[in-house]
């Protein structure tokens with residue numbers, strides 16, 4: 409990559425500004441709004457996961473950082489300070505562009521977008537609206553064989569954060585975020601329902617996490633969506649869009665879109681037009697509300713940034729990045745299915761991997777797929793996924809924990825599975841050991857723990873011990889034993905359970921069943 413100073417901007421902005429492609433899709437008939445088509449396009453602002461800001465040396469801040477501690481004079485817009493582009497941000501944006509099948513531009517440029525707000529120290533934001541880093545592309549949704557077009561991917565600066573203190577009638581400004589790198593990923597108006605929008609957002613989050621370019625966390629603000637919604641009657645051109653801002657979860661986004669669709673339909677059916685507006689979302693009322701109309705929208709007076717030359721990216725640089733791209737979610741899914749996993753199991757692993765567990769809207773991916781891969785290297789993949797999803801995740805969920813809290817190492821779970829597989833401990837004992845490791849955050853080897861707790865399985869040959877436990881079980885549950893004798897085989901399970909209890913899980917349930925039936929038949 410070369411970042412060279414150009415003495416002048418040889419290409420005029422209007423020459424670079426290309427009209428958008430018009431995408432068409434087969435009409436979708438939705439029972440919720442018969443006769444109407446819903447159209448949605450999304451602008452995502454994803455914080456780039458770089459240690460330093462886009463144009464300055466200061467570190468990017470983490471959530472909970474002390475306010476105004478990661479700020480350089482440039483971030484605070486001190487006169488005389490100049491920007492220096494951070495190559496890491498460019499690299500991560502190029503990775504993202506390649507993952508989204510977008511065409512990385514050999515030459516892109518930075519513009520100033522002016523507006524006056526207390527969280528914007530310079531009075532303008534540096535962005536790439538007119539000559540973005542990448543153009544075109546698409547993202548395939550996980551369901552329905554739908555590809556959502558990508559219009560462009562541009563680099564831009566994040567703003568500072570302002571917090572209004574109602575008691576003191578003052579706004580507090582925290583400059584920590586000012587100047588951090590963002591990627592604005594603009595989609596085509598290709599989505600046709602709130603569900604497709606949710607799919608798009610989740611798939612995009614997974615892609616960004618896979619390439620390592622963003623945490624993609626909506627709740628913490630590292631992945632912010634502006635959702636543009638319009639409706640039209642089937643067969644007619646797209647309607648006027650309204651843009652909904654500040655949506656911080658996928659669930660609220662779906663509610664906001666649904667309520668916005670009904671608002672548009674109501675307006676149109678009563679003979680009014682939909683005015684183009686920017687709207688907010690009231691979570692309590694589950695309604696959108698007007699922030700400003702198109703007429704009030706500021707004239708940003710875009711101009712080329714005189715302090716920044718064009719960004720020139722060579723073909724070789726793009727090729728180097730292309731060669732070092734990690735596996736993308738689509739490919740991971742296909743690989744898991746190829747290993748014999750069910751769609752459901754693959755979904756669970758990948759959902760956990762991206763931190764999107766049930767009722768949980770995001771967190772950094774935590775390597776569930778890598779964990780699975782390490783275990784499945786020398787073991788049956790289906791067996792591994794069973795242990796991971798049913799036992800490990802099951803026990804973590806019961807403790808209200810997620811996979812990122814998992815204290816069981818790959819080596820521990822691997823040994824545990826092998827002990828059970830080789831018949832050295834029973835499945836029941838294996839589960840108890842797993843519980844012990846999780847509860848006590850133990851790093852001990854499962855074989856050592858099995859010895860310590862005398863959990864070694866009673867081998868199939870040790871029938872004497874098994875006979876004793878079975879006899880004790882029959883003695884303890886005489887009524888159940890009688891029922892089995894009278895020909896009710898289902899009650900046998902209770903007796904087997906008793907044997908497992910008496911043996912503290914060391915007996916093999918299948919063998920116990922045989923011995924019990926044998927005794928009761930006499």
Ligand SMILES: Nc1ncnc2c1ncn2[C@@H]1O[C@H](COP(=O)(O)OP(=O)(O)OP(=O)(O)O)[C@@H](O)[C@H]1O
Pocket residue numbers: 447448449450451594595596597598634636637638646647648649651
């Ligand atoms: N009729 C429509 N219905 C729904 N979405 C639309 C429609 N027309 C355009 N869009 C979407 O609106 C978004 C426009 O985003 P873009 O960043 O280009 O412009 P903007 O919203 O005018 O500017 P800003 O970046 O300042 O918010 C795109 O995601 C596009 O797909």
Ligand SMILES: [Mg+2]
Pocket residue numbers: 451592594
């Ligand atoms: Mg935009």
Ligand SMILES: [Mg+2]
Pocket residue numbers: 451634651
């Ligand atoms: Mg917009």
